[in-house]
Amino acid sequence: MSTTTESESNYDSLERMPVLKLLQSINQEDKTVPFAVERAIPQIETLVKTTVDRLSRGGRLFYIGAGTSGRLGIVDASECPPTYGVPHGMVIGIIAGGDGAIRKAVEFAEDDTTQAWKDLQEHHITPKDIVVGIAASGNTPYVVGGLEACRRQGIATGCIVCNANSNAAATADCPVEVITGPEFVTGSTRMKAGTAQKLVLNMLTTATMVQLGHVKGNKMVDMQLSNTKLVERGIRMVMEELQLAKPEAAALLKKYGSVRAAIEAYRNGDYQV
Incomplete structure (x- = not known):
């Protein structure tokens, strides 16, 4: 499946660019990210309202992701207790390959379509909870498989993706699609896509915690x-x-x-x- 995050960079011959030009070009691309997020605000609003509903009833927010996307979810989850004083189990980040993958990539962990559901079951997930899949491509098997399993079990789902018409968005109840386009280094989705995902995660948990009365x-x-x-x-x-x-x-x-x-x-x- 063709995805814009994997499409050819708008820049070439990067190795011949002076450092100043490299930095200016990266910054030029980064400037486009907030505008892409802005276009997705109606979708983010729906995800926030669903998340607030679940958490206000005693449910939990789970993130599932692989690689950079998984790490971003873990960072966001880990910052909620110290920032808002909520229990550590209210927002939980899960990464393909387990906690060891936070520091070191685990080969092919993202390709397992059944492992995310197994990981979620370790936390005794229930229909009171909500699961948000984070995947730049929107097609990561670990994430899509997890969302599909949740949907079969009547568990609310969302996703944060950076491509249009993805499998994750088609599966999730509350998809958030932030179309960031080609990366400065072709396919390096830790750059613009990762920045977009971080911005959306900030918006999701900040707005949710405000609504829950923690500000x-x-x-x-x-x-x-x-x-x-x-x-x-x-x-x-x-x-x-x-x-x-x-x-x-x-x-x-x-x-x-x-x-x-x-x-x-x-x-x-x-x-x-």
């Missing part, structure tokens, strides 16, 4: 206070919200362990500074 105003009130930088950020948030001096805000945050809990305790009169 107040524009602040991450449920973030984990896992390092000095985040503790300082939390103190500033409490100071601004409650109009307290830094020592009082720091003491409040230390006692209650989260920005939301600290603010609520103070406003409920449970804590006096």
Whole structure:
């Protein structure tokens, strides 16, 4: 099947380009990605609304992917608990070839049409959950096979792909098609396609977590206070919200362990500074 992500680059003789020209050309191609994402916003909206529905009812969001796509899903999933204070099992990234494939490619892992469903079953997946397949081509057997199995089991599905008329999009309930075109290096979908997928993943989980109430105003009130930088950020948030001096805000945050809990305790009169 012919795909635009595998089509010939708009540039040639790359090895003869000066470094400045290489960088300018890559940047020129990268500039097209946000516009491709913009065209897919109606599809992203549908995926977000379906995801919010599942998670608000106690379901989970799963990502399945291979190679770069799988790694992007794992990164997005791993960032949700520290950013929004949600349980580690709420958003789960699964990569073809297992966790070892995060660092080192596993040969032919993406070609197995049945393994994704086996991987999902290890997490006791149910129809309460939603599964999003991430595949630049939209035709990765691991991803397509997983989506097909989910559909047979009545599990909601989505996908993030970078080609039109793909098998993944035809299978998914909520397809997101971001058509990024040829890569600067022919077929190197870690570039524009990977950037597009990262942008969509940012939009998906950010919008979902806002809808689920994990952001107040524009602040991450449920973030984990896992390092000095985040503790300082939390103190500033409490100071601004409650109009307290830094020592009082720091003491409040230390006692209650989260920005939301600290603010609520103070406003409920449970804590006096």
